[in-house]
Amino acid sequence: MNGTDNILFDEKGLIPAILQDEKTGEVLMMAYMNSDALKKTLETGRAWFYSRKRKTLWQKGENSGNFQEVKEILYDCDGDALLLKVDPKGPACHTGKRSCFYRSLVAANDAGETSKLPDHDTNNNEDNEKEQMEKKENVEFEILEELVSIIDSRFNELPENSYVAKLYKGGRERILKKVGEEAAEVVIASMSEKRGDIIYEAADLIFHLLIALRYDGISLQEIMDELERRRK
Numbered sequence: 001m002n003g004t005d006n007i008l009f010d011e012k013g014l015i016p017a018i019l020q021d022e023k024t025g026e027v028l029m030m031a032y033m034n035s036d037a038l039k040k041t042l043e044t045g046r047a048w049f050y051s052r053k054r055k056t057l058w059q060k061g062e063n064s065g066n067f068q069e070v071k072e073i074l075y076d077c078d079g080d081a082l083l084l085k086v087d088p089k090g091p092a093c094h095t096g097k098r099s100c101f102y103r104s105l106v107a108a109n110d111a112g113e114t115s116k117l118p119d120h121d122t123n124n125n126e127d128n129e130k131e132q133m134e135k136k137e138n139v140e141f142e143i144l145e146e147l148v149s150i151i152d153s154r155f156n157e158l159p160e161n162s163y164v165a166k167l168y169k170g171g172r173e174r175i176l177k178k179v180g181e182e183a184a185e186v187v188i189a190s191m192s193e194k195r196g197d198i199i200y201e202a203a204d205l206i207f208h209l210l211i212a213l214r215y216d217g218i219s220l221q222e223i224m225d226e227l228e229r230r231r232k
Contacts, residue, residue: 004042008079009035014050015082019060019092022071022085028092029100031060033082045070047084064152065219066090089219091142096149098142144220147207151214167211175215178208 009015013035019028031049033041037057040048047060047068061067072085093100154164167175182205189197213223 004035004038006079007038007075007082010080012052014052015080017047017049017082017084019047019068019084019086019088021088023087026099027101028068028086028088028098029060038082041070041073041084047086060092061089063156064090064149065214065217066092066149066152068092087221089221091145091149096142096146098145102142144206144210148210148214148220151211155214164211168215172215175208175212179205179212182208 007015014032015034015038016030017033018030020026021028032052033048034050034057037048037050040057040059044059047070049058049060050056051058059067067089068084068086069089070084070086074083074085075081076083088098091098093102095102151164154162155168158165158168167178182201185201186198186205189201210220213220
């Protein structure tokens with residue numbers, strides 16, 4: 001008997017699968033698998049699911065490049081839910097957010113006033129400060145991920161009036177020319193020692209660098225992984 005023999009699919013042949021970042025523990029998304037999707041996930045090492053609407057298998061990242069590389073698959077005590085620990089190669093959410101779970105549900109009283117859930121820990125000030133710092137870091141990273149997602153959609157859809165689409169159509173030479181121009185602008189701004197100009201030109205450079213990376217099929221996560229490797 002192997003592990004899959006313990007999996008209990010529902011009456012429609014489906015099982016919910018939750019994706020979790022293996023490094024941070026952050027919950028990224030939830031989708032459904034059938035036996036074929038689970039089999040392909042095990043075979044390829046990337047997350048596959050079953051679309052209840054389209055009635056077909058789909059691979060996360062097949063259009064966007066935001067693959068979810070599966071490192072471990074756990075199942076719960078009842079065998080009717082899966083937990084996939086993954087190495088995300090981009091945002092898990094179609095909105096460009098890192099996680100699909102970015103909206104908060106709060107309780108409301110009869111008067112329509114919202115309130116936070118009760119805090120049962122009276123000695124958690126330090127933990128709260130740490131959590132707030134982590135949230136700020138996540139938001140900052142999410143901005144880049146959203147930008148990458150927008151660039152990706154422009155590459156795929158090629159809207160007529162899109163600046164990004166025009167760069168893409170111009171090919172590598174045109175994109176790299178813009179990267180070079182923006183890098184020079186950062187140098188000039190830095191030499192002038194004008195803080196606002198430096199920030200503005202640096203943002204332009206990062207934007208065009210992301211376009212160049214996307215053109216070569218390099219994800220933002222791969223850059224983060226390389227930076228993390230150098231830090232060790």
